[in-house]
Amino acid sequence: MNNTYKYLIVKEAILKEIKEGRLSPGEKLKSEEEYAQKYQVSLITIRKALTELTTDGYITRIRKKGTFVNDTPTEPAPAASHLIAVIISANERYDISYMKIIKGIQAMASQQNYSVLIEWCDRQPHQEETAIRKMLTQNVEGFLLYLSDPKQNRYMLSLIEERNLPYVLIDRCDHSYPCYYAGCDNFTGGLLATEELIKAHHTKIAFAAYEFFLPSEQTRYDGFLCAMIKAGIPVDHHNLIRDVDTDVLAEQIKRREFTAIFCCNDRLALNTIQGLARAGLTIARDYSIIGFDEWDDSLNKAAGLTTIRQDFQEVGRNSFYLLHSAIQGVLTGNHTKMISGVSIIRRTSVATCEEY
Numbered sequence: 338m339n340n341t342y343k344y345l346i347v348k349e350a351i352l353k354e355i356k357e358g359r360l361s362p363g364e365k366l367k368s369e370e371e372y373a374q375k376y377q378v379s380l381i382t383i384r385k386a387l388t389e390l391t392t393d394g395y396i397t398r399i400r401k402k403g404t405f406v407n408d409t410p411t412e413p414a415p416a417a418s419h420l421i422a423v424i425i426s427a428n429e430r431y432d433i434s435y436m437k438i439i440k441g442i443q444a445m446a447s448q449q450n451y452s453v454l455i456e457w458c459d460r461q462p463h464q465e466e467t468a469i470r471k472m473l474t475q476n477v478e479g480f481l482l483y484l485s486d487p488k489q490n491r492y493m494l495s496l497i498e499e500r501n502l503p504y505v506l507i508d509r510c511d512h513s514y515p516c517y518y519a520g521c522d523n524f525t526g527g528l529l530a531t532e533e534l535i536k537a538h539h540t541k542i543a544f545a546a547y548e549f550f551l552p553s554e555q556t557r558y559d560g561f562l563c564a565m566i567k568a569g570i571p572v573d574h575h576n577l578i579r580d581v582d583t584d585v586l587a588e589q590i591k592r593r594e595f596t597a598i599f600c601c602n603d604r605l606a607l608n609t610i611q612g613l614a615r616a617g618l619t620i621a622r623d624y625s626i627i628g629f630d631e632w633d634d635s636l637n638k639a640a641g642l643t644t645i646r647q648d649f650q651e652v653g654r655n656s657f658y659l660l661h662s663a664i665q666g667v668l669t670g671n672h673t674k675m676i677s678g679v680s681i682i683r684r685t686s687v688a689t690c691e692e693y
Contacts, residue, residue, distance in 0.1 A: 343378050343666040348386035350376070355395055355406055366396065366404040380501040382666035421446065421660060422472035423455045425483045426465050433633050434649045435483070438507065441653025442481060449661055451478075460485040462493070469496050479660045480504035486550065487511050503663035505656045512552050515672040517663060519656035521647035523553050526679040527560020530599050530627045530645050532568075533681060538690040539597040539625060540570050543586075545578045547605045554601045557629060561599055581605065583612025590624045596690050597625040603632035603644055610640055610686075621688040631682055641685035651677040 351372075354360045367375070372383045387404060390396045398404045423442060425435055439455065446453050454475055458464035465484055472480065479502055484490055488511035497504050505517040534542050544561045546554055558577065565572040578586070586609070589595050600606035606628035610620055620626060620641065631637060631646035655675040662668045 343376075344382045344385040344389075347372065347376050347378065347383060348389055351386065351390060352395060360406050362406050362408040364406050366406070368403070378666060381503055381664065384501070385664065385666060419449075419451045420454055420475060420477045421451055421479050421481065421657075422475065422477040423453055423481045423483075424458065424465065424468045424472065425455070426458050426460050426468075426485045427483070428460055434630060437649035438483070438653040438656075441650035441655075442657045443653075444650075445654050445657040445661070449657075451657075451661070462490050465490060466493050466496070469493055473497070473500060473502075478502065478664050481507060481656050481660055483507040484509060487516075488514075488550075488552070503660060505660045505663075507652065507656050509551055509553060517659045517668070517672075518674040519652050519659055519677075520553065520674075521652060521677045522679050523556035524560040524563075526629055526645040526647065527557035527599075528564050529560075529679065529681050530557075530629060531561045531564035533627060533643065533683075533687060534597045534599065534625060535564060535568050535570070537597075537625060537687050540568075540690075541593065541595050542570075542597045542599060543576055543578050543589075543595045545581050545598050545600045545605055545609060547601050549577075549579050549601075557601050581609055581612075583609060584616060587613055587616035587618055590618060595624070597687075598627075600626065600628050603628035603630045603637060603642060606642055606644070607636060607640055610642070620686050625687040625690075627687055637682075638684070643684045643687045644682050646680050646682050648677050 351366070360366065369380050369383045369387070373380050387396065387398065391398055395407055396404050397407055423439065427435060443453055454472060454477065456468040456472060458468045462485070469480070473496065480497055482504055484493070484506065487494070487506055487509055491511060491514060494504065503517065505519055508520045510516055510518045510520070531542065542565070544558055546558070548554060562572060586595070590613070598609065600609055606626055610626060613624070618624060626642070628637070628642050628644040631644050637644055655677060659668070659673060659675055
């Protein structure tokens with residue numbers, strides 16, 4: 338069976354039975370599970386085929402009773418806009434990175450006649466669960482999820498799985514749990530950032546974490562470790578700063594315990610620059626610093642922050658592509674990941690170590 342058009346093949350097979358009289362008007366069709374077993378496809382694929390037959394007027398689906406053949410097929414109804422749910426768990430609701438992800442999703446969705454329902458919630462598990470339950474009442478065909486911690490909140494995903502609806506996790510996921518996922522190449526980003534500092538002759542480099550429980554940060558740290566080990570630079574747990582205290586960090590820099598800092602995201606980098614400035618330290622004179630994300634271009638330029646750029650709009654586009662492919666029955670299994678590339682944006686925050 339052609340992997341790309343599974344639902345169309347199922348649809349045409351059922352339609353042929355109706356047109357040839359093997360399924361009579363008023364007759365009840367098999368259950369979704371029976372059709373899935375018969376054609377060896379997913380329930381999502383069967384649901385897609387039956388939905389189109391309903392739209393075309395050949396069958397009627399009655400909740401808790403079943404699916405029945407219509408007496409006389411009606412003219413196909415005008416194509417209606419389909420719905421997907423986007424749930425973003427964030428304290429900063431107008432963060433430009435989220436806006437770019439949404440823009441990428443909407444650009445792809447409009448091409449496929451999909452409407453996007455966006456639900457914002459604070460980074461609290463009960464609010465995320467409430468948002469998911471709310472969207473499950475909206476007749477959506479799938480979910481795009483930017484959750485605070487998918488690893489700890491895995492039970493929320495079961496709410497969607499119970500409905501046999503596909504979902505894609507954005508940026509954050511539990512790599513030990515099979516899922517559709519769209520994000521950036523965190524490992525390569527961590528590698529590039531650290532190599533940039535090493536090229537500037539830094540050997541005393543700190544990795545500053547923000548939410549180290551997240552696999553995305555851990556993977557950036559793995560890239561950091563790889564670059565340090567490749568360069569033959571000793572590294573241990575002292576190089577990892579889980580909670581940045583800029584007063585403590587300032588003293589470490591003054592004692593030359595660290596000459597450079599790789600911050601796991603730009604927000605942390607900018608906050609660190611401000612904190613070190615209060616302690617009397619000047620960026621690129623007393624220390625070098627590099628961020629990750631190209632979070633806010635204007636703020637980064639003002640600070641002269643060298644950073645690793647990820648394309649948030651591409652992440653958004655990729656997330657919709659995965660979800661739409663799952664809805665259409667193109668993807669099988671639930672462990673496909675789309676990783677977008679990263680690049681380095683050089684500004685003035687990285688100086689050669691010998692210069693100070």
